[in-house]
Amino acid sequence: MRRRGAAGAGGRLLLLLLPRGALLLLGVCNALSLEIKASPKVRAFVGEQVLLKCSFKSSSPITENLLVDWTYRPLTGGPMERVFHYQSIPYPTAAGRFKDRISWAGNVANGDASIAVQSPELSDNGTFICSVKNPPDVYHNLPQTVLLVTERGKLSSAALLSILVFAPSILVVVLLLVRMGRKFRAVKEKGKCGYKKSSIEVSDDRMCCMCELCVLHFGVKSP
Structure with missing residues (x-):
């Protein structure tokens, strides 16, 4: 009887502690989260440089471990592909449609992770996603930017x-x-x-x- 009573008391104690543990874990995740903002839609003209803005706020100091990744998916669909990477220095993509056409335009010290696309084409229409990680801040939203490229002078x-x-x-x-x-x-x-x-x-x-x-x-x- 004593064993059963002890087991029951332990079970009730565990049930009481579980919600508190979940709340504590949620609070830790919120404390470590990053807030990222990006323009939902950007219009560009063929052959004219366009800026894709991305800003972030981190609760931790900016270090050399900060990572910035930009990924892209065409409007016609398909898998996501990484087109830009930053860690202390920029690493533009060396292959694919954006080879030698994406440059770093940000400043991580000011919370800026923007990039510039050179000579955009009609086939570049698609969705860009800006991702930032600043350990231990690694939890964040994934804002999407839709790029719409048109020819200047042509009416919609x-x-x-x-x-x-x-x-x-x-x-x-x-x-x-x-x-x-x-x-x-x-x-x-x-x-x-x-x-x-x-x-x-x-x-x-x-x-x-x-x-x-x-x-x-x-x-x-x-x-």
Whole structure:
């Protein structure tokens, strides 16, 4: 009976300690975690350098053991491939589509793990993931950056569709305004031509003409 009682008490004690242990482990993981931020979407133009930003915050001092890895997966799908590695010094990839086209643009002392992609191409469209480890801080999120490369000067399908829809309407409005303006001027001119003066206005005009003739021929000023 005593053995059974001791076993039962030990089991209850273990059940009480398990949640506390789990909470303690969770707290340790949170204390050792890294916070990483990256732009969710970056637009670039063919042939023009583009910067992929990545920043991090670590609760531990930055040491030479800090690691930065950038991985890439095409939009069409496929396995992830490492395209850049940093540990004290940068190690660009020596093979693959990004060979000699990715350079280090960060500063780990300032929490910056950014890279630059040289001469991006349309086939470079895909997802980049920035990973940072600063032992003992190794637990962190994995922010993704979607790179969208387009040709400069070319309109997107949405912009082109908007132009095709609204351009005819704008043209019709302009033509209607021009036509209304012409009609208004024509009506105004007709009104001027059809205006008749009264007999008094006609006699006044004749008197003015006679006075002007007198001034021209005789130098006589009108009263």
